[in-house]
Amino acid sequence: MSEGMTLTARLDHADRLVSADAGFMSLNDRAGGAIGELLGVPQLATVVRLARRLHILVQRSLVIADAESDLECWVRAAPTVDGVTLSIAPLRERPVWRSAQVATQLAPPPAGADWVWEVDAALRIVHLPTDAGTAHGLDPSALLGKPLTELFTLLPDAGGGMTLLEAMAAQRDFDGQAAMVRGSGERVMLAGTARRNAMGVFAGFVGGVFLSAEPGETSADEPVRAFNARLEGVLRGPLSRIIANADSINAAADGPIDAHYVDYAADIASAGRHLMGLVDDLADIEAIERDDFRIEFEPVDLSDVLRRAAGLFAVRAADAGVTVDIGGADGPQLAIGEFRRVLQILVNLIGNALRYSPRGGTVWLRVQRDGAQVVAIVADQGKGIAPEDQARIFAKFARVDPREPGGSGLGLYISRRLARAVGGDISLDSAPGEGARFVLSLPSAQT
Known part of the structure; x- marks a missing residue:
């Protein structure tokens, strides 16, 4: 030329x-x-x-x-x-300039993961187990080289953030990234260990998938799956693309742009994540308000679930300057429930506690036997909840102060419905200026 x-x-x-x-x-x-x-x-x-x-x-x-x-x-x-x-x-x-091959250093996968995936620095899939992919209706070989979003729909946390994207920008490990497997629609949690090459340059993640339930669904789940599939096509898919494009503009991934566009993009991404959280809550409501909604009753180690839920918030708590103090979870405390639903409840309660905790504060997590019940306690040092608001916050779409940043007002409603579906409950003890103490109680599996 x-x-x-x-x-x-x-x-x-x-x-x-x-x-x-x-x-x-x-x-x-x-x-x-x-x-x-x-x-x-x-x-x-x-x-x-x-x-x-x-x-x-x-x-x-x-x-x-x-x-x-x-x-x-x-x-x-x-x-x-x-x-x-x-x-x-x-x-x-x-x-053409040719460089010597720079080897990528090995990085351990997240401990306890159900299966492992790997991506490069651009979040393109470079490894995916065959059995894991096919179990979710995906072709692992066809996904190699594709963006990670072809495998997972990333879901925002209660504060609207994306832990994985924040970790990518900071080139560090991450955990607590909620996601949905595109092939099956199953909700999972992701964690990842940052990989680096021999020169110390960020080279991607070795990621782990933490399943929230055993595989297999009953026929009663089919209407919920159909509803989720409709949400995926009508809302989740378009919202995911809007958020991804807005993040790309905000990060100036394609080169420097006017600062006004950066600000607009940040607002668009934030609004998109808020809407995505609402879509996920609507999917849960569709499930729990059906007449044929059923919980799989099984022995659940509440100590183990509390430790897992706390682990998902390790990065977020550190970034917020909040200490998570967990106690009483050393030995097993068996309760009756369904693992993924109990985890969902505790994730919601801990997420709320972190959101309203001041920097330098502490969130206390405890699990203990109480007669015929096993209880998990989540307590914070936030501003507390007035007595007249304590019943109202468990109602659908209810929030104490709608002007405050937060979720859709559905988390506590969904959590209490799930707790009561397994013969348990969620109670609240709080006063203005004294923080809040939420107690999840479940029937004990130990006689």
Whole structure:
């Protein structure tokens, strides 16, 4: 390719190549592209997508790998009514730079994970166990090289955050990332250990999946699965794409942009996560309010579940400057319940306690036998709840102060419904300025 020769192309509103001059066609063909398809050169496709999405002129220098050469170019993408006009001005051509292979250091998977996955620094899947994928209706081999979001729908926490994305930005370990397996719709928790190459550069995660229930569902679950499938297509899928695109703009993943767009993107992502949390709560309500809703009664070690729930919030508690003090969970305390539902209740209670705890405060977690019951206690040092509000906060969509940042007002409603479905309950002891103490009681499995 000659220096000084400008290449041009025109793309439609879906970023597909409509027309191009001979020089551009030759470059695109060598990269595997064609007329009517997306561009074969990933860097050019990224610039085109950014210009179209933001409706602004994007100009930048790029280095494009072409056969045995690297092309240093100046790229200009201008949005039009029908799509984007792209022009490339080659500046110079140089031999491709080849580096020695840098080995990636081994990283241990999260302890206790039910199965393990691995991604590179761009969150592309590089390892997925065959049996784990097929158990959820997925083709593991087809997912290799695909974004992690092709395997999981990431769900925001009660505060609207995404633990995995925050860990990726900080290049550190993470835990407590709620997710849904795309093939089966099963809710799981994710944790991950950061990998680094021999030079100490972040190279991705060795991740673990923590299942919230034993595999297999009864026929009574089919309407709920159908409802979840509808939510996935109508709401979760579009919301996930909105959040992902907003995060991409906010992080300036495609290059520097105006600060106003960064602020707008952050607002969009935050609102999207709030809506996603509401969608998940609606799915739970659809399940627990059905006449045929059933709990799988089984012995559950409440000590073990409390430890697991606390572990999911280790990173969040550290970031918030809150100490989690867990006691009485050394030995087994067997109760009657369903593991995934009891975990769901405790995750909600602990998440609430952390949200309302001041920096430097402590959240106390205790488990103990109380006659014919086993109880788990979650206590915080927040501002407390007035007596007249204590019954109301367990109602659907109820919040003490709607002006405060928080969830949808469904968490405590769902948690108490689940506790009562297994013959247990949730009680509250609180006073203004003295924090709150929530007690989950379940029937003891020990005589």
